[in-house]
Each structure stands twice: as structure tokens, then as C-alpha cells.
Amino acid sequence: xxxxxxxxxxxxxxxxxxxxxxxxxxxxxxxxxxxxxxxxxxxxxxxxxxxxxxxxxxxxxxxxxxxxxxxxxxxxxxxxxxxxxxxxxxxxxxxxxxxxxxxxxxxxxxxxxxxxxxxxxxxxxxxxxxxxxxxxxxxxxxxxxxxxxxxxxxxxxxxxxxxxxxxxxxxxxxxxxxxxxxxxxxxxxxxxxxxxxxxxxxxxxxxxxxxxxxxxxxxxxxxxxxxxxxxxxxxxxxxxxxxxxxxxxxxxxxx
Numbered sequence: 113x114x115x116x117x118x119x120x121x122x123x124x125x126x127x128x129x130x131x132x133x134x135x136x137x138x139x140x141x142x143x144x145x146x147x148x149x150x151x152x153x154x155x156x157x158x159x160x161x162x163x164x165x166x167x168x169x170x171x172x173x174x175x176x177x178x179x180x181x182x183x184x185x186x187x188x189x190x191x192x193x194x195x196x197x198x199x200x201x202x203x204x205x206x207x208x209x210x211x212x213x214x215x216x217x218x219x220x221x222x223x224x225x226x227x228x229x230x231x232x233x234x235x236x237x238x239x240x241x242x243x244x245x246x247x248x249x250x251x252x253x254x255x256x257x258x259x260x261x262x263x264x265x266x267x268x269x270x271x272x273x274x275x276x277x278x279x280x281x282x283x284x285x286x287x288x289x290x291x292x293x294x295x296x297x298x299x300x301x302x303x304x305x306x307x308x309x310x311x312x313x314x315x316x317x318x319x320x321x322x323x324x325x326x327x328x329x330x331x332x333x334x335x336x337x338x339x340x341x342x343x344x345x346x347x348x349x350x351x352x353x354x355x356x357x358x359x360x361x362x363x364x365x366x367x
Contacts, residue, residue: 258289270289284312287313291306307322321355324359327343327345
């Protein structure tokens, strides 16, 4: 009896095995064919691109770091230049411009002299009344004292110029430099009063300088509305002034 069952079971098991084998073969036939070589090539190409991209990122990062370092150095250099130093350089420039104008006046006076072919008839060389005069010498003493930063003494000298030569050529200049002395001393209110007196002289060459410094004085005092009004006045009244661009810069910074 057991032999009959065994013989009957073998074909069934074999059929089940064949069916499973055929099903496995069928499933394998449904899978897509994979080109191993092509996959490897794509992987290598992707890896290469990734490496190149990484190098590009590193280069850009290094460049940005370099730029950041330069900006930091530049910022430190700019911050190391104080406002006081900038204003000192401005004063020196103003003095140089003033000296240049004096030289121009001397040249103009020389050119206005009559020229003759005979030295015997030639009149003695003279300069304009203010140049080489006691007024001019006293004024230059005040300028030298200002350059040496002895501001209180400079105020006294410039005041003497105004008192001794009330109708002189350097009255408005003396008033301007008195204002600069007060400005350097931090007495901005007195500086504004002196700068304002510059306008008492008609067609003063220091008018735009004084107007600009009035605006800066109010700015230093924290009176931004007044500073804004005075700087705008400079732009409106003196459109050809050398201070126009800087006045616009300050106006842009005022809140």
C-alpha cells in the first residue's frame, strides 16, 4: 500500500517542481536586461562630474574667503582714519588753496604792471596793497598759529586782523579761520557765529566754505534738521562749490 502511495506522489511532486521552475523562469524573463558596462560608465561619469563640481565649489569658497579678508582689511584701514584726521587734511587743503589764490593775485599784479623796454624808466616792482603788507603778515601769523594747533592764540591773532584792518582784504578770511578754530576746539556754536559773519563781506571767497562748515557744525551738535537745511542752502546758493558732492553725501546719511 505504501509503495503505491509513494509511486503516486512522485509524479505530483515533480509536477509541482516543474511548475515552480517554469514560474521562476517566467519571472526572470520579465526582468529588464541590465547593461553592466553602461551602468559603470554612467557611474564613473557622474562621479567625475561630482568631483569637478566639488572643486568648483571649493574654488568659489576660497575666492569668497579671500574677498571677505580684503573687505575686512579695507574696513579696518578706513575705520583707522578718524573724522578729525580727515578734517585736518581738509583744513590743510583749504590753506593750500588760499596760498595758491594769493600767488595768483601776485601774478595778476605783476602782469598789470606797465612794461617798458628801458630799465631806466621802469617803475619799481609793487604788489597788490594787501600782499606784503602788515595786514597780510599778521594774517599769515594767524595761519601759522592755526597750523600749529594753537587755536586760542590763533583766535586772538585773527581777531586782531579784524580790529586793526576792518576794511582790509583778509577780514572775511580771518572770520572764517576763527570759526575753524572754534570748530577744532569743539565749540560749534561759537564756530557757527564766526562762519555766519563771513557773509558780512560781499562776494567773499570763503562764503561756500563757511556755509559748508555751518552745516557740519550743526551735524556735530546733533541738530540734524538744521544741518540738513544748511547743507541744502549750500547746494542752492553755491552750485559750483567744491563742497557740493560732499554735502550731498552728508545729506544722504542724515536720517
